[in-house]
Amino acid sequence: MPTAEDDFHAFVVARTPALSRTAYLLTGDAHLAEDLVQTALFKAARSWGRIQGSPEAYVRRILYTQNVSWWRARRVKETALGSYDAPAASADTDLRLTLEEALGRLTPRQRTVLVLRFFEDLTEVQAAHVLGIGSGTVKSITRQALGRLRTLAPELAELIGDPA
Amino acid sequence: MRTESLREELHRIGESAPVADVPDDTWARARRARRRGRVLAGAAVAVLLLALGGVTGVLPRPGSTPVAGSSAPGLPDHLYAVPDSARPADDLAAGRTVAAWIDPLHRRAVLVGAVDGAYHVVDLPGMNEVPILDEPALALSPDGYHLAWAFGDESARQTGIRVLDLRTGRLTTAALDEGEGVSVLQLAFAPGGRWLGWSGAVLTYWDEHGSRADRIAVGRLDIGTDVPEVLRAGGRWPDPTVIGADDRGRVQVLDQGHLTTLGGRHVSRTPVAAGRVAGPVVLDPASGLLATGVGGNGPVAQPGPGTAAVEVDPVAGGARAYPSTAAEAFTTALAWVGPDVLVAVAPLEGSSVGPEDGTLELVGPGHAPRVVGHLDASVPWTLAVASDLVTAQHPTVSRPEPDWPWSDERLALTIGLGVAGALALLVAARLLLRRRLMPR
Numbered sequence: 001m002p003t004a005e006d007d008f009h010a011f012v013v014a015r016t017p018a019l020s021r022t023a024y025l026l027t028g029d030a031h032l033a034e035d036l037v038q039t040a041l042f043k044a045a046r047s048w049g050r051i052q053g054s055p056e057a058y059v060r061r062i063l064y065t066q067n068v069s070w071w072r073a074r075r076v077k078e079t080a081l082g083s084y085d086a087p088a089a090s091a092d093t094d095l096r097l098t099l100e101e102a103l104g105r106l107t108p109r110q111r112t113v114l115v116l117r118f119f120e121d122l123t124e125v126q127a128a129h130v131l132g133i134g135s136g137t138v139k140s141i142t143r144q145a146l147g148r149l150r151t152l153a154p155e156l157a158e159l160i161g162d163p164a
Numbered sequence: 165m166r167t168e169s170l171r172e173e174l175h176r177i178g179e180s181a182p183v184a185d186v187p188d189d190t191w192a193r194a195r196r197a198r199r200r201g202r203v204l205a206g207a208a209v210a211v212l213l214l215a216l217g218g219v220t221g222v223l224p225r226p227g228s229t230p231v232a233g234s235s236a237p238g239l240p241d242h243l244y245a246v247p248d249s250a251r252p253a254d255d256l257a258a259g260r261t262v263a264a265w266i267d268p269l270h271r272r273a274v275l276v277g278a279v280d281g282a283y284h285v286v287d288l289p290g291m292n293e294v295p296i297l298d299e300p301a302l303a304l305s306p307d308g309y310h311l312a313w314a315f316g317d318e319s320a321r322q323t324g325i326r327v328l329d330l331r332t333g334r335l336t337t338a339a340l341d342e343g344e345g346v347s348v349l350q351l352a353f354a355p356g357g358r359w360l361g362w363s364g365a366v367l368t369y370w371d372e373h374g375s376r377a378d379r380i381a382v383g384r385l386d387i388g389t390d391v392p393e394v395l396r397a398g399g400r401w402p403d404p405t406v407i408g409a410d411d412r413g414r415v416q417v418l419d420q421g422h423l424t425t426l427g428g429r430h431v432s433r434t435p436v437a438a439g440r441v442a443g444p445v446v447l448d449p450a451s452g453l454l455a456t457g458v459g460g461n462g463p464v465a466q467p468g469p470g471t472a473a474v475e476v477d478p479v480a481g482g483a484r485a486y487p488s489t490a491a492e493a494f495t496t497a498l499a500w501v502g503p504d505v506l507v508a509v510a511p512l513e514g515s516s517v518g519p520e521d522g523t524l525e526l527v528g529p530g531h532a533p534r535v536v537g538h539l540d541a542s543v544p545w546t547l548a549v550a551s552d553l554v555t556a557q558h559p560t561v562s563r564p565e566p567d568w569p570w571s572d573e574r575l576a577l578t579i580g581l582g583v584a585g586a587l588a589l590l591v592a593a594r595l596l597l598r599r600r601l602m603p604r
Contacts, residue, residue: 005191012190017183024181025174037184045194099173105374109269118167119174132542133269134248 004048011055012041019059025115026067028104039066060120061130064112102153110145117142200470201491237278237308238561239263239524239554243547245540246274249569250285257333258284260308265547266291266300274543275330278308278553281563289335290315290326294347303351303360308550310387312360314348318371323347325362327387338385338392342366346381352416354409355449360385361409363417366397382406382426384415395426407454408447416447423454423478448500453477455505457495457545458485472507472527473497486527489535493522499551504528506536506554508545526559536560 002010016037023033023040040062044055051058103111116127117138124142128135149156187193239262252272262278267285271292275284293316294300300314311328315337323345327336340346348364361384365377380399385392395415396404404419415426445456454476472488472495488495490511498506510522522545524537536559539545554560 008191012186016186020184021178021181023184025178030182033181034184038186038190041186042190042194042197045191046198048194099170100177103177114170115174118171119178121171131269137248137269 008045008048015056015059016041019063022060022115022119023063023067025103025119026063026108026112028100028111036063036067064116064130067108067112099149099153099156102149102156105152106145106148110141110148113138113141114145197491236558236561237262237553238558239537239549240276240281240563241524241537241560242563242565243276243524243537243539243543244283244566245542246272246283246285247568250283251569252285252287255333256286256288256328256330256335258286258330260550261304261311261330262308262550262553263547264302264304264311265544266302267542268544269542273302273311273313275311278550281561281566283566283568288313288315288326288328290317293318294323301348301351301362302548303353304548304550305353305357305387306355306550306552307357308553310353310357312351312353312385312387314351314364316345316347316370321345323367323370325351325360325385325392327360327385336387336390338390340364340381340383340392340394342381342394342397343378344368344370347375347377349380350406352406352408352447354411354413356411358387359409359411359413359415360387361406361415361417362392363399363404363406380404382415382417384409384413386413405445407445408449410449418445446497446499446505450500451503452479453500455497455500457497457507458493471495472509472525472533473505475505484529486529487533488525488527489523489533494545496545496547498524498547498549499554501526501551501554501559502528502556504556506549506551506559508539508547510539510545524560526556534559 019037019040020033023036024030027033027036040059043062043066044051044059047058048055103114106114112131113127116122116130117124120127122130124135124138128138131138237260243263246267248270258275258277260278261275261284263276265274266272267274273286273288273291275286276282277284288311291300291313294314302311302313304311309330311330312325314323315326316323321344322337322339324340325338325348327338328334329336340348343366345367346364347367347370348362350363352361353359354361361382363380363382366379366381367375367377369376379397380403381394381397382399382404383392383394383396399419404417404424406415406417408416410416417424417426445454447454455473456476457473458471470487470491471485472490472493474483474485476483486505488507488509490509492511494510496508498508500506504526505528507525507527508522509525521541522539522543523535524539526534526536
């Protein structure tokens, strides 16, 4: 009979690639994504026996919330520094931003909502439940995020669609 | 709106992500951490019971507890998450405030009343237009009567500091014109509440999409005026960082591992244990000691499990770590309370699905960490606290849970049920009337 440890290891083997994809989209950085996945799995292992329902939902929720937490902790040290060198879009009209680069210029909550809505394919209500906010807030953040992508990278309009 | 292409592109990016390397000992480390947490929790309970047993005999009266009566101003022993249904108030005169934070999801300021524990949600003018930072600096005066925050106004091309008199709602705007403006990163009130020290990034360019800065400036503001002074404008990122101000208008900063005082006759540079001080720092004006929380960017294990705060003596150069009740946590030093430090602790242990709730703890020499309050998960542990209202005798006070306004969904449901009930009554009355009027 498989033990809890066996179950955990089987889960890690099966789901780490998918979790890595989500973590990479959330952070935009391979190292941070790896930290995020490791942290989420560590926390899941610690609470493995108490997880009710799907472990994957539990781990994914840690990914989303932990990323925002790290961002809060990093914000003084890194966010401002990173922003110093980040050229403004209007000053670099010749620069064609990829979606990946443009995502990096969104706030973590905007990026998280976009990942939930368009990568995880959650509805507004489901995304709101995962993040512990109202569905109206999810809707407005989605609108802001798409609007910001359009502003940051007009060349992506084809990809994102028009607001109309 | 077409979003299929966006979906496809996101999946393409996701597919390019490297698969995370999960250490083989994750399970073993997690179980060890869990056991450590249990042992620590057991030890904390044992210490608490022993302390209670020892103290009971010397208490002045049986009813005396660590929490104050309801009429005294103080920090509530439970800080609640504000629901979506709480709408921002138009009136900024929230009254004396004991705790303040910025709701990171809604970008609204939450102010907790010192006397009644009432919650006031407000949109602070210009708070959301600060270039560079997504979450602007916020500071509460020690007496809880003034709130200061970083502001930006893109249309007016203005940046700086706004100070709100919480009793009257009077707003003072202190514009910072250095460079193309200054994105204020840190704010610290002097103990008397008159002087406000600040540090910020001097911008060379900013608009709604992005910004650049080339140096750090430090200054002070007499909150009775709207004219900030720049004391130094040539710092290199990330220093200097303002950590305090005194009642003579001098500003204490951490700069390249040194504690420096600006604004007085002399500039003193006192070595501070390098590498020990990171993140928000609180300065005890009485003892000159510094305290800082732990955690920050990086994996779970940084810096040391179970640490709540690190105390640094900038004169002697020593440092000591005080434990927390949590096995591992992000923590923020909020205020000095006598020889102790009030710390917000956000545990890293996943005790339930979703973000974890945190605690307010008093840590210090000669005693085990003391939990004095509870933080709901969405209350940022970087909250600002009116330090005068937190005392060793009464670190927190008991307050009833706020009576939150109804959500739109609940209001709509109530109205709908009310209307349906009224219609049912009308139909029933009509049927009854018809039956009575019908010939038998």
